[in-house]
Amino acid sequence: MIEILNPAELERARGAGALVADILQTLTSRSTVGTNLLDIDRWAQEMIVRAGAQSCYVDYAPSFGRGPFGHYICTAVNDAVLHGLPHDYALADGDLLTLDLAVIHDGIAADSAISVIVGESRPAESVAMIDATERALSAGIAAAGPGARIGDVSHAIGSVLSEAGYPINTEFGGHGIGSTMHQDPHVSNTGRPGRGYRLRPGLLLALEPWVMADTAELVTDADGWTLRSATGCRTAHSEHTIAITDDGAEILTLRQPIA
Known part of the structure; x- marks a missing residue:
């Protein structure tokens, strides 16, 4: 299913995106050395419930998982990259933490992920990986606009990741989003320009470059949930929900800089 939102629905999507951005910003600032992943999950639950929103994850039970997920946020550390199931683990200095959050607010879903390094250490490999996914995300957003095709977006993302030297997995990628979290079209993290679904104003996409x-x-x-690199290497993941507009792409989950 591919949904095209009308102006009223798009305004509600902006509210959902702002909520996801605010929660992720708060959780990122609280995720310090010694923070337990279960506390992050509890904080996410509290903020989602307080906002009158619904988690997209608690009852999430796709064919590839051992569902339902049963938690409010994905917390992936170091070699974990996707669907990280919160568990009893205290963050250590230098850990690479990915937080991935999706909620439905006022009938519309928004989805975003951020990778950060915990504490004072700044391992060069981790810094480079996070930077590559963020640059790939920016490139994908820049390629998205009315009349562009999904392949244009995938090609823009994949070009950045490949030039940075990272292998690209095509099993999991970005996706359409709207009244539910996962919809068509699928947005692979690499692809051929000029191919695939033509983007239209009112379409929401969650773009999510990730690498190992x-x-x-x-x-x-x-x-049954947490996906890790087969070699034990570190990973990174960046994601925004965007809306295709008459003028291009609007980032709905943009986080505000910390003062």
Whole structure:
């Protein structure tokens, strides 16, 4: 299913995106050395409930997971990259933490992810990986606009990731989003320009470049959810929900700089 939002629905999508951005900003600032992943999940629950929103994850039970997910946010650390199931783990200095959050507010879903380094350490490999996913995300957003095709967006993302030297996994990528979290079209993190669905004003997309340092192969944890790099290398993941408008692409989950 591909949904095209009308102006009233788009305004509600802006509210959902702002909420996701605010929650992620708050959780990022609270995620310091010693913070437990279960506390992050609890804080996410409190903020979602307080806002009158609904989690997209608690009852999430796709065919590839051991569902339902049962938590309010994905917390992936170091070699974990997608669907990180919160568990009893205290963050350490230098950990690479990815927070991935999706909620429905006023009937519209928004989805965003951010990777950060915890504490004072700044491992060069982790810094480079985060930077590459953020640059790829920016390139994908720049390529998205009315009349562009999904392949144009995928090609823009993949070009940045490939030039940075990272293998690209095509099992999981971006997606359409609207009244539900996951919709068509699929947005691979690499592709051929000029191919695929033509973008229209009112379409929402969640773009999410992610990489693993030296492999494109994933393995699944015993928890049935957390996806890790097959080699144990570090990973990074960046995501925004955007709206296609008459003028281009509007980022709905843009976080405000911390003063």
